Amino acid sequence: MFAPASGQAVFDRDQGERQLALEYLAEAWNVAEEDGVQSAALAHASLFAALATFVKMHGDEATADLMELLPDRIRSGEYNLERVLQ
Known part of the structure; x- marks a missing residue:
């Protein structure tokens, strides 16, 4: 989703964690919408x-x-x- 910056190893680790966090948030968001929020x-x-x-x-x-x-x-x-x- 984002272009890498300097410090590729740190970026890869941080990017993976951010992607996982986004997936958790998307799941929670979808459940909330299904519940009518x-x-x-x-x-x-x-x-x-x-x-x-x-x-x-x-x-x-x-x-x-x-x-x-x-x-x-x-x-x-x-x-x-x-x-x-x-």
């Missing part, structure tokens, strides 16, 4: 949980700094699942 509610809850975890791990300022990078990344299509990678 709306996608928007799941998205809001997921963002809250992710941001709260980042704040707990890295603090308010570091999390805010990270979030400042999101608008450009979103606009460039980095989070568009329908985007075609070349």
Whole structure:
């Protein structure tokens, strides 16, 4: 899904763990939708949980700094699942 950066061995390990985590989240998301939870509610809850975890791990300022990078990344299509990678 993401292009490798320097430090390939660390990237491979981290990428594998992130992929596994994404699979767990996708499974939980699908179960919740089957139970009638709306996608928007799941998205809001997921963002809250992710941001709260980042704040707990890295603090308010570091999390805010990270979030400042999101608008450009979103606009460039980095989070568009329908985007075609070349």
